[in-house]
Amino acid sequence: MTTQDIKITQNRIAVIIGKGGRTRRQIEKKTKAKIEVDSEDGIVTIESDDPISVLNAVDVITAINRGFSPERAYTLLEDEDVILEIIDLGTRCNTPKQMERIRGRIIGKAGKSREQIENMTGAEVSVYGKTVAVIGSIDQVKTAMSAIEMLIEGISHESVFSYLDKKKKEAKTNILEYYY
Numbered sequence: 001m002t003t004q005d006i007k008i009t010q011n012r013i014a015v016i017i018g019k020g021g022r023t024r025r026q027i028e029k030k031t032k033a034k035i036e037v038d039s040e041d042g043i044v045t046i047e048s049d050d051p052i053s054v055l056n057a058v059d060v061i062t063a064i065n066r067g068f069s070p071e072r073a074y075t076l077l078e079d080e081d082v083i084l085e086i087i088d089l090g091t092r093c094n095t096p097k098q099m100e101r102i103r104g105r106i107i108g109k110a111g112k113s114r115e116q117i118e119n120m121t122g123a124e125v126s127v128y129g130k131t132v133a134v135i136g137s138i139d140q141v142k143t144a145m146s147a148i149e150m151l152i153e154g155i156s157h158e159s160v161f162s163y164l165d166k167k168k169k170e171a172k173t174n175i176l177e178y179y180y
Contacts, residue, residue, distance in 0.1 A: 002051040004058055008042050008065040009129065016044065016064050023070045030077050031057040059084055063135060067128025075124070075135055085141050090130040092152060103127055105151045113157060117147050120164040143167045 008016060017024050017037055028035050033048035035057060046057045056077055063073035063084050076082050093099040107114050107127050114125050123136030123144040134144045143164065150160045 001047060001049060002054045003045060003047045004054050006044050006046070006058060006061060006065075008044055008061065010042050012065045012067075013037060013039050013042060015070070016061060018070065023064075026070065026074075027057055027060055030074065031060065033057040035061075062086075063126075063133065066131055066133035067126035068124065068133065068135065072124050072126075072135065079137075081137050082135060083138060083141055085134045085145055087132045087145070087148060087152075088130060089132065089152070093130075099130065102152055105154075105157075106132055106148055108157070113151070116161060117144055117164065120161070120168050121147070139171065143171075 015023065016027075017039075018026070024035050024037060027033075031048075031053050032050065033046050033053040033056070036045040036047075037043075038045070044061055046054050046061070048054045048057070059076045060070075060073045063076060064070055066084075066086060076084055089099055089102055093102060105113065106117075106125075108116070114127060117123070118125050121136065121140045121144040123134050123140040125144060125148070126133045132148055134141050134148070136144065146167075147160050147164055150163065151157070
């Protein structure tokens with residue numbers, strides 16, 4: 001039996017459990033792992049005879065804990081090439097004001113910057129608490145993470161989006177070359 005505990009933030013416990021325990025049961029069904037949630041301590045215990053089931057459940061719960069909806073987190077189970085990457089902004093910021101500024105740069109006015117990164121890479125992006133999480137294929141995540149790193153470093157949005165545009169065109173060319 002493989003067991004793993006993960007600590008989750010207090011305000012994401014309800015999302016992981018879901019209405020009447022529905023989300024927890026869905027995760028159990030999709031991953032074939034048993035999940036116990038300690039609402040007091042914020043500890044989620046995952047058990048299964050299959051270590052891969054435990055890893056899959058950990059990925060989904062971690063994604064939900066980092067701000068993704070359960071539906072968006074389930075994409076991690078649909079394809080083995082879909083991954084979750086997390087940037088901890090806490091290690092990059094010296095002050096709460098700096099953290100807010102960087103979060104604001106990544107999210108953009110009315111969420112436009114985050115949305116643009118998602119549209120141009122095909123990856124899903126969540127800015128939650130002190131982290132930025134990205135779900136997608138390895139190439140999608142790599143491109144989205146590069147764009148986010150550029151924004152963290154203070155590079156202009158215009159430059160970041162032209163980089164993303166170039167990457168999108170390269171990806172299209174690579175697909176066309178692959179098939180023709």
